[in-house]
Amino acid sequence: MHESTAPPTALTIAGSDSGGSAGMHADLRTFFACGVHGMTAVTAVTVQNTVGVTGLVEIPPETVAAQIDAVASDIGVGAAKTGVLASAATIDAALDSCDRHGIGRGGRTPFVVDPVAASRSGEPLLRPDALDALRRRAFPRATLATPNLDEVRLLTGIDARTRGDLLDAAKAIHDFGPEWVLIKSGHLLDDPECVDLLFNGTESIELPGPRYATEHTHGAGDVFASAITAALAKGASVPDAVRGGKRFVTRSVADAYPLGSGVGPVSTFWRVSPRSY
Numbered sequence: 001m002h003e004s005t006a007p008p009t010a011l012t013i014a015g016s017d018s019g020g021s022a023g024m025h026a027d028l029r030t031f032f033a034c035g036v037h038g039m040t041a042v043t044a045v046t047v048q049n050t051v052g053v054t055g056l057v058e059i060p061p062e063t064v065a066a067q068i069d070a071v072a073s074d075i076g077v078g079a080a081k082t083g084v085l086a087s088a089a090t091i092d093a094a095l096d097s098c099d100r101h102g103i104g105r106g107g108r109t110p111f112v113v114d115p116v117a118a119s120r121s122g123e124p125l126l127r128p129d130a131l132d133a134l135r136r137r138a139f140p141r142a143t144l145a146t147p148n149l150d151e152v153r154l155l156t157g158i159d160a161r162t163r164g165d166l167l168d169a170a171k172a173i174h175d176f177g178p179e180w181v182l183i184k185s186g187h188l189l190d191d192p193e194c195v196d197l198l199f200n201g202t203e204s205i206e207l208p209g210p211r212y213a214t215e216h217t218h219g220a221g222d223v224f225a226s227a228i229t230a231a232l233a234k235g236a237s238v239p240d241a242v243r244g245g246k247r248f249v250t251r252s253v254a255d256a257y258p259l260g261s262g263v264g265p266v267s268t269f270w271r272v273s274p275r276s277y
């Protein structure tokens with residue numbers, strides 16, 4: 001009998017998107033494209049398409065924890081990331097399980113906290129009580145936190161409007177306890193480029209990238225965090241994983257495609273089926 005070696009593994013603790021553009025769907029497609037076996041702990045089911053989110057049903061917190069326990073105890077988790085965490089109760093249950101399995105700072109397994117708070121069309125994906133739980137439980141365990149500028153505003157009150165404001169934003173998030181912080185610049189619409197900032201309390205690294213004139217960027221943040229998580233699962237350092245993730249998401253935005261009548265997704269299959277360049 002032929003047995004091959006198992007690939008690296010990564011876990012996403014996230015919500016589903018019925019439209020297939022964001023959330024755990026984007027995460028799994030990115031893990032696949034990066035050669036990593038993807039696993040899921042589903043936190044919420046969203047009713048979502050390219051126009052917006054019209055419903056969200058939370059999975060019971062104990063079921064979220066049970067999913068993490070099931071895959072960590074049997075398959076093993078090379079790296080983990082979060083997406084929609086829904087509520088304080090889900091964050092507490094998920095972080096208790098992560099603690100049991102050495103996921104996050106102080107453990108063996110790198111942990112990327114993407115503090116998704118709302119859909120791009122503005123519908124909340126997080127209960128208000130979850131913001132404090134993110135600060136109290138999730139960030140102190142994070143190897144890397146990856147907020148966008150709306151999430152920075154919600155979590156810190158800092159309203160970053162130019163590239164020059166990103167370091168203050170990174171410092172404020174870093175104060176909550178993650179080892180590294182990645183501030184994403186996609187929402188700086190007046191900036192001709194998309195230059196993100198990586199910070200660890202002493203070192204700050206700029207991640208340059210072009211800004212493409214496309215409205216189809218649904219799922220960009222999920223794809224970025226998942227590509228980073230996949231690289232961490234393969235053993236990359238945080239700066240190398242983030243540089244690789246930036247290349248991956250930039251190419252994904254370059255190949256973004258229209259879908260439905262609203263905002264289309266970034267492409268996660270450009271390595272298999274490239275459209276541009």
Ligand SMILES: Nc1ncnc2c1ncn2[C@@H]1O[C@H](COP(=O)(O)OP(=O)(O)O)[C@@H](O)[C@H]1O
Binds near residue numbers: 184209210214222224
């Ligand atoms: N129009 C664009 N062209 C190129 N890169 C983009 C564009 N919009 C966003 N990005 C990049 O996609 C990644 C996700 O950024 P952002 O949109 O800020 O996060 P989120 O999807 O969580 O709101 C970042 O690396 C950002 O620089």
Ligand SMILES: Cc1ncc(COP(=O)(O)OP(=O)(O)O)c(N)n1
Binds near residue numbers: 014116217
């Ligand atoms: C279920 C679900 N999870 C996350 C998001 C948000 O996706 P993200 O990539 O962070 O942001 P946008 O690129 O869509 O702005 C979502 N919509 N649904």
